Amino acid sequence: MSSHIFSPGLQQALDLVGIFVFALSGGLLAVRKNMDIFGICVLAEATALGGGVMRDLVIGATPVAAFSNLGYFSTPLAAGLVVFFLHPEVERINRAVQTLDAAGLGLFCVTGTIKAHDYGLGFVASxxxxxxxxxxxxxxxxxxxxxxxxxxxWDREIYAVPALVGATVVALLLAAGRLTGLNASAAALVAFTIRMLALRYGWRAPRAWHRNGSRTSEE
Known part of the structure; x- marks a missing residue:
């Protein structure tokens, strides 16, 4: 199967790092929303595991990985506790968190595409x-x-677009029968690089053409 391009140990280690960083962003938003420790942990879990859970439910991969692997479920809880006790320090290294988040974005768009393909989905669905x-x-x-x-x-730097580009690269490689660990890593790097450039230069997706310029940005 295509999902075996990485060794199981390396795959799980990368997954856990990505999950932890995604969970930090969820926990930080909960703190900004003045939520209690339960809310912090819920948002940490939802942010870290939500995308994978939805994917697994769509493709019928049950029980979903988030609940069949204790490490996947407990890692966001650990991140939530880190935010609960150390959120001022986490906020101060927000740039590093954004960098790791971009790395997680690149990794998960690759592994998600591969898993969807392994379950028989076509190019667009994958x-x-x-x-x-x-x-x-x-x-x-x-x-x-x-x-x-x-x-x-529209006022946030592009996020889904880098993931879309990375996933498309992987799907093209799968369709050509050329996917390897090396070029899968390159696809993740492409998504990571686009996201980091978006953060650096404020790249945003275009809005509708001929939009009434007299309206305010909030409309």
Whole structure:
């Protein structure tokens, strides 16, 4: 199967790092929303695991990995506790958290696309689920916090687009029968690089053409 391009030990280690960093972002939003420790842990879990859970439910991979692997479920709880006790320090290293978050985005768009393909989905569906794996948790996080999802807001740097590009590269390699650990890592690096450039230069997706310029940005 294509999912075996990485060794199981390396795959799990990378997954846990990505899950931990995603969980930190969920916990930090909970702190900003003045939630208690339960809310912090819920948002940490939702952010870290939400995309993978939705992917697994769509493709019928049950029980979903998030609940069949204790490490996947407990890691966001650990991140939530880190935020609960040390959130001022975590906020101060927010740039590093964003960098690791971008790395997690790249990793999960790759692994999500591969898993969808292994379950028999076609090119477009595999790309869509790769993007969902990477960005879906953030949508759930924002909805639980009663915020407009960040990836749908024009005033935020592009997030789903880098995942979409990385997932597309992987799907093309799968279709050509050329996917290897090396070029899968390169696809993750592409998504990571686009996300980091977006943060550096404020890249945003275009809005509708011929939009009434007299309206305010909040409309």
């Amino acid at each position: 790309v869509a689920l790769g993007m969902l794996t990477a960005a879906g948790g953030g949508v759930i996080r924002d909805l639980l916090a009663m915020e407009p999802p960040s990836l749908l807001r």
